[in-house]
Amino acid sequence: MTTFNDLGLSDSLLNTLEAEGFDTPTPIQAQAIPHVLEGRDLMGLAQTGTGKTAAFGLPLIHKLVKAGAKPAPRSVRGLILAPTRELAKQIADTLSVFTRRSPLKVGLVVGGASINMQVKRLEKGTDILVATPGRLIDLLDRRSLSLAETQYLVLDEADQMLDMGFIHALRKIAALLPAKRQTLLFSATMPKLMAELAGTYLKDPIRVEVSPPGKVADKITQTLHYVEQGQKGALLREMLEKAPNERALVFCRTKHGAERLMKQIVAGGLRATSIHGNKSQGQRERSLSAFRDGSTPILVATDVAARGIDIPDVLHVYNFDLPNVPDNYVHRIGRTARAGAEGRAVAFCCATEMEQLWDIEKTMGMSIPVASGSAWAPQPQPKRGGGAPKGQGQRGGAKPGGGNGGKRRRPRRGSGGKARLAA
Numbered sequence: 001m002t003t004f005n006d007l008g009l010s011d012s013l014l015n016t017l018e019a020e021g022f023d024t025p026t027p028i029q030a031q032a033i034p035h036v037l038e039g040r041d042l043m044g045l046a047q048t049g050t051g052k053t054a055a056f057g058l059p060l061i062h063k064l065v066k067a068g069a070k071p072a073p074r075s076v077r078g079l080i081l082a083p084t085r086e087l088a089k090q091i092a093d094t095l096s097v098f099t100r101r102s103p104l105k106v107g108l109v110v111g112g113a114s115i116n117m118q119v120k121r122l123e124k125g126t127d128i129l130v131a132t133p134g135r136l137i138d139l140l141d142r143r144s145l146s147l148a149e150t151q152y153l154v155l156d157e158a159d160q161m162l163d164m165g166f167i168h169a170l171r172k173i174a175a176l177l178p179a180k181r182q183t184l185l186f187s188a189t190m191p192k193l194m195a196e197l198a199g200t201y202l203k204d205p206i207r208v209e210v211s212p213p214g215k216v217a218d219k220i221t222q223t224l225h226y227v228e229q230g231q232k233g234a235l236l237r238e239m240l241e242k243a244p245n246e247r248a249l250v251f252c253r254t255k256h257g258a259e260r261l262m263k264q265i266v267a268g269g270l271r272a273t274s275i276h277g278n279k280s281q282g283q284r285e286r287s288l289s290a291f292r293d294g295s296t297p298i299l300v301a302t303d304v305a306a307r308g309i310d311i312p313d314v315l316h317v318y319n320f321d322l323p324n325v326p327d328n329y330v331h332r333i334g335r336t337a338r339a340g341a342e343g344r345a346v347a348f349c350c351a352t353e354m355e356q357l358w359d360i361e362k363t364m365g366m367s368i369p370v371a372s373g374s375a376w377a378p379q380p381q382p383k384r385g386g387g388a389p390k391g392q393g394q395r396g397g398a399k400p401g402g403g404n405g406g407k408r409r410r411p412r413r414g415s416g417g418k419a420r421l422a423a
Helices: 011-019 027-037 052-067 085-098 115-122 133-141 158-163 167-175 192-201 229-242 255-267 281-293 326-333 351-364
Strands: 042-045 076-081 106-109 126-131 152-155 182-187 206-209 220-226 248-251 272-275 298-301 316-319 343-349 370-372 376-378 393-395 411-413 419-421
Touching (some): 027 052, 052 076, 052 126, 052 182, 106 115, 115 133, 152 192, 158 167, 158 192, 229 255, 229 316, 229 343, 326 343
Parallel strands (some): 042 206, 076 152, 106 126, 152 182, 220 343, 220 370, 248 298, 272 298, 316 343
Antiparallel strands (some): 376 393
């Protein structure tokens, strides 16, 4: 069995890991760390929650300490980019633990916080800076820091950065970095644009892959409920009331929808808070803190929380709205069953979400067991002047309550390329 002692890390880092209770590296750590220490550019493919922060953070700390240099004023020696504030803060917190016995300074710059305070903290230079792309661009435009001396670049959850539209920001940032640098890219999926990004910014990279995309943790019990959109709130409330003190994470598709649902849950007498892009950084941190300590056991969120939330005892994940990107479903339910625990993931599907459901099941390579209701059968396109509105559906052959034994007719692809239920 591989141990951290086998990976080539310094004695001081090994002592820190031992003191913090880390003894056995995860697969992504065991495979990636030796290559990073050798100076290779690296593309790491692994799901969130597999230990990627240590996979790039430990060798980065090792190399920066070994170099022995101090950062020049307003300069950055190692830059780590993350798509969300929560993930960036989690990375910075983890690295702060690993650097506790070293002279390295870890900085954090994200939106929603005082930019003037961030400018002040950057004045003396930073060994490792963890940043979201938007706020980093703001600071670069102000000339509050320089990337001219940055030796290491890490792109974490790079696929989500692309999903969130950060490609232009990444190109702008990369143009300001030295050509001679080590670049590490970590992603849960490998869409075509990701391959192009890797080809542009990585030089002869080594590829490391664990936990293939779409793989769900074995200890997550999944169930599916076919339910009309207008009835989702009542069904969710019924489920939450059965275990009001157990930590539950509820995912919505939009910011306004998440806020509205949270207020409905609170109005029903349950303790809930929300996290989404319309919240300030302080509000988001307070919501996460209340969720983490259990004082508010229900957190309603958008996909901003699908990655970067590492709370071991989340027992339930509810997909109130199915995501448009199927991989996000895997990331969402990956917030439960952490650290070997068991968890339950519940999905609601209304008539207009059948395409999303099929894409999710195709990505996972499995059908989600049906707990109630029956599949929605898309109706033909209505003729002008009559018929059902576009996107409406009707129930398929199974009766509500699982009268078909929990099975449902599977979609097949017709000649027109659109999915439909088998007749």
